[in-house]
Amino acid sequence: MQAHRSQVGDIELLRSVAEQLKTPLAVIARQVELGELAGDMRLVDTAAIRTQATTALTLVESYLLGLQLLYEQTELILEPVSVSSMLVDVAHELESFARQYNTRLELRIAGRYEPVMANHRGLKAALLSLGYALLEGYPLQNHTLTLAVHRTPHGIVTGVYGDYEKLTNKQWRRALDLQGRAQQPFAALTSGSGAGIFVAQTILQAMTTRLRVGKHLNQHGLATTLQSSQQLQFV
Amino acid sequence: MANILLLEPDNALANVYVKALEQAGHNIACCVAAEEALSVLDDFMPHVVVMELQLTGHNGIEFLHELRSYPDSQNIPVIVNTNLAPAALRPLLEVLDRDLGVRACLYKPRTTLQRLMRIIAEQARG
Numbered sequence: 311m312q313a314h315r316s317q318v319g320d321i322e323l324l325r326s327v328a329e330q331l332k333t334p335l336a337v338i339a340r341q342v343e344l345g346e347l348a349g350d351m352r353l354v355d356t357a358a359i360r361t362q363a364t365t366a367l368t369l370v371e372s373y374l375l376g377l378q379l380l381y382e383q384t385e386l387i388l389e390p391v392s393v394s395s396m397l398v399d400v401a402h403e404l405e406s407f408a409r410q411y412n413t414r415l416e417l418r419i420a421g422r423y424e425p426v427m428a429n430h431r432g433l434k435a436a437l438l439s440l441g442y443a444l445l446e447g448y449p450l451q452n453h454t455l456t457l458a459v460h461r462t463p464h465g466i467v468t469g470v471y472g473d474y475e476k477l478t479n480k481q482w483r484r485a486l487d488l489q490g491r492a493q494q495p496f497a498a499l500t501s502g503s504g505a506g507i508f509v510a511q512t513i514l515q516a517m518t519t520r521l522r523v524g525k526h527l528n529q530h531g532l533a534t535t536l537q538s539s540q541q542l543q544f545v
Numbered sequence: 546m547a548n549i550l551l552l553e554p555d556n557a558l559a560n561v562y563v564k565a566l567e568q569a570g571h572n573i574a575c576c577v578a579a580e581e582a583l584s585v586l587d588d589f590m591p592h593v594v595v596m597e598l599q600l601t602g603h604n605g606i607e608f609l610h611e612l613r614s615y616p617d618s619q620n621i622p623v624i625v626n627t628n629l630a631p632a633a634l635r636p637l638l639e640v641l642d643r644d645l646g647v648r649a650c651l652y653k654p655r656t657t658l659q660r661l662m663r664i665i666a667e668q669a670r671g
Binding site for chain 1: 556558564628653662
């Protein structure tokens with residue numbers, strides 16, 4: 311068993327996840343009630359129910375995966391992963407949720423990027439959780455959320471960016487400190503507990519990387535730096 | 546039929562409330578943030594405000610202080626419908642009730658549409 315974090319940290323993450331699950335479950339319950347009250351089930355937005363249920367399940371699965379990767383080292387298989395194609399998959403999965411939140415998804419994956427060393431399931435779950443959290447937590451209408459990858463001298467950077475006010479390192483550290491202890495750890499960024507962001511951070515920590523504040527073109531967000539897979543450099 | 550200002554930061558949940566309120570015959574102005582709600586007040590005078598306390602930017606308490614600072618919105622009934630657990634809400638109850646004139650505080654995950662609609666109708670009737 312790896313000792314990356316304390317049990318207190320795990321309880322705070324669990325609390326944060328539980329807090330975040332209130333919203334999708336409330337949407338599902340109220341949607342069904344709306345149809346029952348009006349005596350017309352055609353009023354029920356079944357697409358909204360399906361999307362909210364999927365979000366809730368993704369959050370729970372990602373949370374469990376994060377704990378598994380942290381504590382069961384045998385699960386943590388690092389393999390060469392193509393970030394660009396993974397971002398295409400993630401964008402596809404976020405699409406219906408983004409529509410519900412009147413947000414346009416944009417992919418910036420142009421360029422040739424060598425594969426990175428990562429746990430495939432873990433990286434996908436982290437990016438999905440981050441995407442869901444930022445879509446749900448940032449209540450501006452008609453904005454654009456960008457999934458992007460770019461190269462820096464330190465490695466391949468991939469993240470999720472939006473038309474947010476600049477998120478500073480200080481705000482990010484404060485949010486990490488407040489995780490599970492405050493109702494709104496990200497006062498400027500999200501209306502919820504931000505559980506998806508903390509789950510993404512947990513998964514990335516298990517892969518010995520982390521989330522950090524990032525900027526891509528004119529958008530701000532959260533990103534992680536991954537190392538190229540040396541195994542495939544010459545392929 | 547009443548004018549309802551709904552301040553709900555979650556878009557998916559707001560959609561359900563708007564549909565239910567429209568079904569009940571009300572006019573709705575729906576906002577996701579306090580600043581937006583305050584600017585809506587220039588053109589839309591609500592009979593009832595239904596709001597979450599956890600908002601981005603200015604929080605719900607700040608919004609209520611500002612709402613109560615305008616002469617024409619000092620007496621509008623406000624219903625708080627929040628994700629804040631009752632234990633977390635308890636220390637705020639006195640301020641909400643005495644200083645900010647909040648008529649009802651509801652725990653959103655446990656508040657059915659039926660109950661919310663009933664309380665809105667009661668408050669709209671005065």
